[in-house]
Amino acid sequence: MKKITLLCFLITSCFGFSQNWTTGDVTLTTGYTVKFDVTSSTVTMTMVGPSNEWLGVGISNVVYSIGSQMGQFNDTDGSGDVVIYTNNSIQDRRMPGSNGTPPADSSSDWSLSSNDISGSTRTVVATRDRDTGDANDYDFPTSPPASFTLVWAKGGAGTNNSFGFHSGGRGAVLANNNVLSNDDFQLNPVRFTISPNPSSRNLNIGISYNASREYNIEAYDVLGKQIYRGQLFNNDTTIDVSNWRSGVYLVKLTSDEATQTKRFVKQ
CATH class of the missing domain: 2.60.40.1210 (Cellobiose dehydrogenase, cytochrome domain)
Incomplete structure (x- = not known):
């Protein structure tokens, strides 16, 4: 499957x-x-x-x-x-x-x-x-x-x-x-923001970075294909999405304690 x-x-x-x-x-x-x-x-x-x-x-x-x-x-x-x-x-x-x-x-x-x-x-x-x-x-x-x-x-x-x-x-x-679920869920205690949304060029990821933890970011299209994977090392990280196709994506942030997913629209 x-x-x-x-x-x-x-x-x-x-x-x-x-x-x-x-x-x-x-x-x-x-x-x-x-x-x-x-x-x-x-x-x-x-x-x-x-x-x-x-x-x-x-x-x-x-x-x-x-x-x-x-x-x-x-x-x-x-x-x-x-x-x-x-x-x-x-x-x-x-x-x-x-x-x-x-x-x-x-x-x-x-x-x-x-x-x-x-x-x-x-x-x-x-x-x-x-x-x-x-x-x-x-x-x-x-x-x-x-x-x-x-x-x-x-x-x-x-x-x-x-x-x-x-x-x-x-x-x-x-x-x-x-x-x-919990709409106010935070990653111990990490903010997770994505902006701008929608966007045609850059996607800004915001967290409360803790150097003792590992943060992975992944993005999937609506067909389930992983189109991005990386690690976060700062409070704010910018991802170039200009080559992504227009559509809806799921952006998933994972730490060693929790996972949160947000929806992103690429223009």
Whole structure:
């Protein structure tokens, strides 16, 4: 199996007693990832995929049966929550229990936070309440579940990104590397900053350097290919990214005690 399977689950390690948790970046298919960051009150979803297609993710407790139709998911038991990005908007939908178009919920609980395009890659960030009180919505637990199913679809290549028939552009994966996280996590006690972001030429890495520790920096593209690796020996280090292709990258800082990952957009 390709190394991208492992990369898709790069996550912040668990420290302290925070009850926040994350799925890490889950690869749905080549060039299409999703991540859910969950706190006690909110959920933040980050979808990264083709800039010229609509993007859809379904969230379910039902384990997908390989070879079965998507119709096994439905909204009658809360197993078929669907989020669609299309035409610069987020749509809150649900599985119909058949192969038809997922109907829209009576009200949308998701809010679009950002919609950025870099080259042919779109990054969509949306938020909603962790527990919306809507029976059609997936109730994200307060602690990381052992696993849950993510079904996906995308299609409608073209400038309008219209939501519609997606032919073979669909599938399912199991999100099973869910762990506790802490957005305020520091590397004992190291600041980890990257700037500017996005950038077309230089990437500045900022840490609180401690000469008694070793700091490694790595960068991966969305396909899981490592495109940079080095060590940090100062509080501030500049990396030349002018030869990197435009797109989204994961920048991972590792010390002898902890690991932290940040998302970087190369223009």
